[in-house]
Amino acid sequence: MENITQGLQGVPLNHYIWLSAIIFTIGVIGVLTRRNAIVIFMSVELMLNAVNLLLTAFSVHNNDPSGQVFVFFIMALAAAEVAVGLSIIVMVYRNTQSIDINVLNRLKW
Amino acid sequence: MGTSVFYFVAALSVIFSLMVIFSKNPVHSVLYLIVTFFTLTVHYILLNAQFLAVVNFIVYMGAIMVLFLFVLMLLNLNKENEPLKSNLVKVVGVIAGCCLVVTIIGSLKATAISDPVLLKNPNLGLVKNLGKELFGPYMLPFELSSVLLLTAMVGAVLLTKKEKV
Structure with missing residues (x-):
């Protein structure tokens, strides 16, 4: 593994x-252009994963394990976010079909 | 060989993440997102972050994507209530995204850091090393994240309950 x-x-x-x-x-483009709430959630996941990859690359580059620990925390956060967000979407679907x-634009006023 | 594996996998991840946001069917979007996460797992393996690769594989591709697919199947979306998007919003969104990436890359040009990413310590991403880090200086955030997960679980159950509590 190491040699590879x-x-x-x-x-x-x-x-x-x-x-x-x-x-x-x-x-970001997915969040801006799509109107399906679940696809918007998936775009947010894409953004989180881009940040995760960058943190890992910096961690390897600086020889510092803290970056990978933070990636682990971001993954725990993403799991919590997805659970709450998807339950909100299910509730919205139940109320508005x-x-x-x-x-949801009546949240504006 | 050498670094060409990175560029191949990077091209794959960009292509599949583009297909996530441009495919019409949400189920196809979820499947493309799973492939994108798999390419990111390959990136972690290339960086020798083995713990993160396994966690990404299990948590993201296993748990979170199953949750997405499950909700998508539960909502039973037909073609007629799939929302249509106007072309103007699409074009404006793509232009705004291109402006963002040009800004980021342009500001990166000004800093001019381009050292190759080399693994100085081969044990960096292994479970032993990360566990020492996680249960040493990051003990408190680790325990707090368990509280966060418990809160999210209670919140999700409460939100999806049908009757008033």
Whole structure:
């Protein structure tokens, strides 16, 4: 395992940042363009995972295990967020028979 | 070989995450999201973060995605109540996202850090090392996250209860 991963090292740190930025942006575009509440949730998950990947890359780059511990905390947080968020979506669907977020625009006033 | 594996997997993750947000059917979106998370697991393995790779595999691809699929099947979405999106919002959203990525990459150019990511300590991402870190300096946040999970569980059960409490 070590020999395999040692041979695959050496990617510039900038490329990890680019990859994370692109995946994060795809998540932002998903939040902005979709109207299905569940797909918006999935885009938020994409953004969280982009940040996780970047934290891991920085952790390996700086030889500091704290970054990977924080990734673990973010995963626990994401699990909690998904449970509460999906239950809110189920409740919204039960009340309005739709998961279109434009139905929720009466939260504006 | 060498670093080309990273670029191949990176291209796969970008393609599949694009397909997550542009596929019409939400079930297909969930399936593409599972593939995206699998490519991220491969990234963790390439960085030798084995603990995170296993946790990502089990928690994200196992638990969270099953939750998504379960809710999606539970809601029984038909084609007619699938919301339609206007083209203007789509174009504006894509333009705003492109502005964001150009800003991030442009600001990265100004800093000019481009050292290769090399694994100095091969035991960095293993369970032994991370466990010492987790139960040493990060003891309090670790215990607090268990309280958070309990709160989320109680909240989810309370929110989805049908009758008034």
